[in-house]
Amino acid sequence: MNIVLIVGTDKGAFLVRSDAKRERWRIEGPLFRGWRVTAAARDAGGRYFLGVTSFVYGAAIQMSDDLVKWRQAPQGPSYPTGGTRRLTQIWTVHPGVSALFAGVAEAGLFRSDDRGETWQPVPGLNDHPTRDGWMPGAGGLCAHAVLSDPANPQRMWCGISAVGVFRTDDGGRTWQLKNRGVSIAIEDQNSKDIGYCVHALAHDPAVPAVIYRQDHRGMYRTRDGAETWERTERGLPSGFGFPLVREPRRGALYAVPLESDEFRMPPDGALRVYRSVDGGDFWSPLSCGLPAQNAYEIVLRGAMAVDGQEPAGIYLGTTAGALYASRDGGDSWQTLPLTAPRIMCLAAFTE
Amino acid sequence: MAVVTVRLPRLLAGLVDGAPEVKVEADTLAAALATLVGRYPALGVHLFDESGGLRGHVLCFHNEENSAGCPPSTGRWPPAT
Numbered sequence: 001m002n003i004v005l006i007v008g009t010d011k012g013a014f015l016v017r018s019d020a021k022r023e024r025w026r027i028e029g030p031l032f033r034g035w036r037v038t039a040a041a042r043d044a045g046g047r048y049f050l051g052v053t054s055f056v057y058g059a060a061i062q063m064s065d066d067l068v069k070w071r072q073a074p075q076g077p078s079y080p081t082g083g084t085r086r087l088t089q090i091w092t093v094h095p096g097v098s099a100l101f102a103g104v105a106e107a108g109l110f111r112s113d114d115r116g117e118t119w120q121p122v123p124g125l126n127d128h129p130t131r132d133g134w135m136p137g138a139g140g141l142c143a144h145a146v147l148s149d150p151a152n153p154q155r156m157w158c159g160i161s162a163v164g165v166f167r168t169d170d171g172g173r174t175w176q177l178k179n180r181g182v183s184i185a186i187e188d189q190n191s192k193d194i195g196y197c198v199h200a201l202a203h204d205p206a207v208p209a210v211i212y213r214q215d216h217r218g219m220y221r222t223r224d225g226a227e228t229w230e231r232t233e234r235g236l237p238s239g240f241g242f243p244l245v246r247e248p249r250r251g252a253l254y255a256v257p258l259e260s261d262e263f264r265m266p267p268d269g270a271l272r273v274y275r276s277v278d279g280g281d282f283w284s285p286l287s288c289g290l291p292a293q294n295a296y297e298i299v300l301r302g303a304m305a306v307d308g309q310e311p312a313g314i315y316l317g318t319t320a321g322a323l324y325a326s327r328d329g330g331d332s333w334q335t336l337p338l339t340a341p342r343i344m345c346l347a348a349f350t351e
Numbered sequence: 352m353a354v355v356t357v358r359l360p361r362l363l364a365g366l367v368d369g370a371p372e373v374k375v376e377a378d379t380l381a382a383a384l385a386t387l388v389g390r391y392p393a394l395g396v397h398l399f400d401e402s403g404g405l406r407g408h409v410l411c412f413h414n415e416e417n418s419a420g421c422p423p424s425t426g427r428w429p430p431a432t
Contacts, residue, residue: 032365034361034362035362054362054397055408056362056406056408056409057362057363057397057398057406057409058396058397058400058406059396060393060396060397070365071393072366072393074392074393076396078396078401079401080401081401081402081403082401082402082403083401084401085401086400086401087401
């Protein structure tokens with residue numbers, strides 16, 4: 001068993017490989033040199049997907065069955081010709097229960113029922129009755145987080161910034177905003193249901209109704225499938241941050257809080273990961289091996305990953321291009337031998 | 352019909368099997384682009400946006416002359432190269 005990290009950056013993707021010990025790492029790449037790589041995923045059949053984009057040439061999904069030969073999705077996500085919407089970035093590719101889903105900017109959700117060959121819009125969300133009031137956050141108007149309920153294929157969640165969390169209970173036909181208890185980020189004059197700036201979502205697929213949410217306005221948790229949200233910030237230096245991941249073996253949560261939405265830097269110039277081992281009730285800092293001073297790089301929402309091994313491998317990439325890895329659940333960290341362009345996304349897989 | 356040599360930016364080379372240049376037969380810019388995309392469909396989304404026209408930062412040069420002012424559907428090539 002080996003570990004492969006896909007590190008998506010502003011100028012291409014890198015493959016970072018190690019054996020099960022995770023002590024020594026080998027760098028390969030860049031793939032898609034010059035393209036911004038913004039999403040990485042693998043479906044249950046082992047097919048890999050990358051979201052690639054260029055300011056000049058637009059966005060597409062690339063697919064590979066072996067991480068060597070890649071081909072572009074023949075009919076990727078796209079908005080209608082002649083319309084006003086522009087597809088600028090693939091934010092996430094989510095292997096759902098019965099289909100693949102891609103969250104994109106300008107905010108929308110697309111599904112593929114043939115392992116990424118063709119993609120169709122999800123009109124119940126893309127043309128939601130509140131759509132005219134959707135406002136972008138600093139990262140643009142983007143659908144960046146998708147969760148599924150393995151026991152109930154009709155139920156899914158989608159996070160859109162700066163709109164909020166939506167839930168469908170009918171397989172994507174209709175979507176309801178589910179943000180009760182969350183502080184609003186942008187007041188809309190016409191709808192009190194939108195204007196919530198979700199940054200990241202995580203859950204245990206075996207207990208899907210318990211969802212953790214890194215939001216612009218704080219760290220939250222729901223225990224009832226997003227009907228109501230509560231703050232879970234004890235121990236955090238700030239409720240603001242972007243990435244949030246959950247490792248599956250022990251259920252620990254990992255976040256990287258920043259000093260307020262105004263400054264968006266590591267508090268005190270020290271890059272620290274915070275871990276909760278009790279479902280968000282309390283968070284503790286992890287700093288051994290991470291830069292303790294003069295560190296002003298941040299971790300974008302898609303740039304932290306777990307490998308599902310025991311003990312847990314935790315990985316994060318920064319806007320300064322540094323790549324950090326822990327092979328003991330976050331207790332200690334090593335710097336991997338790669339100084340990359342700005343790291344946009346990170347995913348970890350066993351192979 | 353004119354044989355036109357299309358040189359693509361290196362960023363797009365992976366979409367045309369890595370070839371530095373592609374030859375197409377066409378008498379107009381629109382026909383050349385249509386032939387090119389017909390041969391390499393993955394190029395389409397990267398050359399054209401949802402307006403149906405060329406992406407805003409995609410420029411076409413013919414014999415080093417910017418074709419921006421040449422209506423793609425009607426403009427005919429100068430003497431073929």
